[in-house]
Amino acid sequence: MNSRTHYDVAIIGAGMSGLAAGIRLAHFGKRVCIFERHNTVGGLNSFYSIGGRKFDVGLHAMTNFVRPGVKGTPLGKLLRQLRIDRDEFALCEQKQSRIAFGARGETSLRFTNDFAVLESEVATRFPAQVDGFRRLAAAVRAHDDVALDAQPVSARQVVRQHLTDPLLEDMLFCPVMYYGSATEHDMDFGQFTIMFKALFFEGFARPFDGVRVILRVLLDKYRAAGGERRMKAGVRHIVAQAGRATALILDQGEEITADHVISSIGAPETARLVQSGHHPATAIAPGRLSFVETITILDRQPAELGWGSDTIVFFNDSARFDYACPKDQVDPRSGVICIPNNFDFGAGRHLPEGIFRCTCLANYERWAHLPEGAYRADKQRWYQSLQRSAQRFLPKLADPAALAHATVTTDMFTPRTITKFTGHLGGAIYGAAQKNRQGRTELANLYLCGTDQGFLGIVGAMLSGISMANYHILQKS
Amino acid sequence: MTKDECKKVVVDIIADIAPDEDLSNLKPEVRLRDQLQLDSMDFLDIVMELRKRHGIEVPEADYIQLASLDSCAEYLTPKFNALAAKR
Numbered sequence: 001m002n003s004r005t006h007y008d009v010a011i012i013g014a015g016m017s018g019l020a021a022g023i024r025l026a027h028f029g030k031r032v033c034i035f036e037r038h039n040t041v042g043g044l045n046s047f048y049s050i051g052g053r054k055f056d057v058g059l060h061a062m063t064n065f066v067r068p069g070v071k072g073t074p075l076g077k078l079l080r081q082l083r084i085d086r087d088e089f090a091l092c093e094q095k096q097s098r099i100a101f102g103a104r105g106e107t108s109l110r111f112t113n114d115f116a117v118l119e120s121e122v123a124t125r126f127p128a129q130v131d132g133f134r135r136l137a138a139a140v141r142a143h144d145d146v147a148l149d150a151q152p153v154s155a156r157q158v159v160r161q162h163l164t165d166p167l168l169e170d171m172l173f174c175p176v177m178y179y180g181s182a183t184e185h186d187m188d189f190g191q192f193t194i195m196f197k198a199l200f201f202e203g204f205a206r207p208f209d210g211v212r213v214i215l216r217v218l219l220d221k222y223r224a225a226g227g228e229r230r231m232k233a234g235v236r237h238i239v240a241q242a243g244r245a246t247a248l249i250l251d252q253g254e255e256i257t258a259d260h261v262i263s264s265i266g267a268p269e270t271a272r273l274v275q276s277g278h279h280p281a282t283a284i285a286p287g288r289l290s291f292v293e294t295i296t297i298l299d300r301q302p303a304e305l306g307w308g309s310d311t312i313v314f315f316n317d318s319a320r321f322d323y324a325c326p327k328d329q330v331d332p333r334s335g336v337i338c339i340p341n342n343f344d345f346g347a348g349r350h351l352p353e354g355i356f357r358c359t360c361l362a363n364y365e366r367w368a369h370l371p372e373g374a375y376r377a378d379k380q381r382w383y384q385s386l387q388r389s390a391q392r393f394l395p396k397l398a399d400p401a402a403l404a405h406a407t408v409t410t411d412m413f414t415p416r417t418i419t420k421f422t423g424h425l426g427g428a429i430y431g432a433a434q435k436n437r438q439g440r441t442e443l444a445n446l447y448l449c450g451t452d453q454g455f456l457g458i459v460g461a462m463l464s465g466i467s468m469a470n471y472h473i474l475q476k477s
Numbered sequence: 478m479t480k481d482e483c484k485k486v487v488v489d490i491i492a493d494i495a496p497d498e499d500l501s502n503l504k505p506e507v508r509l510r511d512q513l514q515l516d517s518m519d520f521l522d523i524v525m526e527l528r529k530r531h532g533i534e535v536p537e538a539d540y541i542q543l544a545s546l547d548s549c550a551e552y553l554t555p556k557f558n559a560l561a562a563k564r
Contacts, residue, residue, distance in 0.1 A: 077516070081522070470518065
């Protein structure tokens with residue numbers, strides 16, 4: 001089993017997009033195999049265990065949540081296309097989230113999975129802007145964000161046609177960019193609308209047991225449909241002849257052939273695998289945006305520290321929101337706090353331990369080449385700095401030492417960790433700045449899916465795999 | 478196969494593709510798109526499930542024939558019967 005050398009379709013990478021593509025193809029009778037270098041699935045949205053404790057990576061919250069009966073949204077399309085019953089994900093909604101700006105978060109916009117809450121917060125804090133905000137929301141709603149041939153437009157420019165207060169503009173860009181922008185400072189309006197809908201019109205949810213529930217459902221579907229996968233079987237080279245991918249060479253040296261190849265590992269990462277005897281004129285630059293994240297495990301629910309019921313807090317302390325690769329190792333001025341305990345898991349049901357996660361922008365180059373000792377010391381230093389920075393945007397602790405007393409264990413990942421475990425160059429979580437909607441490459445039978453195809457978030461990742469499998473393979477056979 | 482049996486085949490496929498839709502009161506003469514929230518991805522799946530489950534090929538130029546249950550039955554029943562005759 002799993003030892004043939006020819007497939008209808010070979011998929012590189014067992015992340016959300018690769019698994020979703022695999023489910024579609026296997027369901028419709030293609031002989032398909034996913035090749036994954038790592039020993040676990042999930043790619044950028046995975047989990048790991050230390051000391052018997054499971055940590056999620058990537059996923060703070062699943063965006064795009066809509067309640068049962070709401071149709072025509074990305075979540076509904078995904079469930080239909082993968083034949084998943086929504087109960088299998090058992091999604092639990094967020095309680096509430098906030099965008100908090102100012103040195104102590106003085107200006108705050110609360111939002112929930114009900115868009116009217118954000119609208120009324122804007123009306124209260126920015127009364128002169130609310131009409132413009134409603135026009136912006138209407139423009140976002142009307143935008144066709146799934147067209148595969150759309151031309152890029154500056155989102156900042158479009159938003160400024162509706163809003164004149166730079167503070168409100170930055171407050172809306174902060175969550176939208178943190179949860180999906182592969183470009184610094186500004187983003188394509190199409191990408192902005194995808195994220196705006198995913199975060200504000202739709203919303204946040206997660207399964208009680210986190211991202212591994214979603215991965216388990218995907219794996220079960222894939223297996224049931226007859227899909228094969230090989231773990232610890234990275235693809236070292238893609239052999240190209242006469243404009244086609246003719247073979248894959250695995251890390252172990254084995255040669256695999258396939259009629260079609262779908263790569264989910266990123267555009268520049270895929271280009272590096274191709275051995276065609278000539279180098280393409282325009283190399284694709286890896287993305288510049290990477291992150292650090294601290295994870296703090298607590299012996300109590302975070303609400304018991306007096307931190308309230310915020311699920312996610314997007315924060316920024318500076319005059320302008322600066323979404324860019326920092327000069328220093330980390331930029332602690334802005335970031336995202338996630339308290340997974342504050343999803344509504346149902347009466348009396350709560351995660352066994354408190355979790356406090358904090359994410360900030362980071363510079364890959366400043367982390368990548370440190371000697372081990374310096375790397376560990378810098379992690380330690382920045383861990384403290386992130387904790388201090390993030391706490392400014394939560395209710396003040398009655399006892400300043402309370403957090404340290406409640407802490408059971410901590411962990412932290414850096415851009416270096418991301419590259420080590422996912423293979424994404426530059427620790428670029430959201431991939432290259434340039435997206436490739438049609439997923440075409442220099443080789444006729446090699447296609448991209450995942451972050452560099454350009455549907456965002458984990459629902460977007462899965463839809464990317466689905467769309468590319470449909471568009472390039474299923475519709476044509 | 479009768480036309481009614483053919484309609485049932487199509488309804489069964491839709492039930493699997495779109496389990497969140499209520500199919501109990503489908504009007505056979507009205508376009509499916511006007512009664513259900515089905516997008517182009519869903520119609521593609523109807524075509525592909527017809528091929529997978531029943532070996533029926535629907536070329537892209539004929540997708541329009543699948544607009545309503547009545548038109549599905551008109552178009553697909555002869556295909557089913559031709560296939561059965563071959564077997």
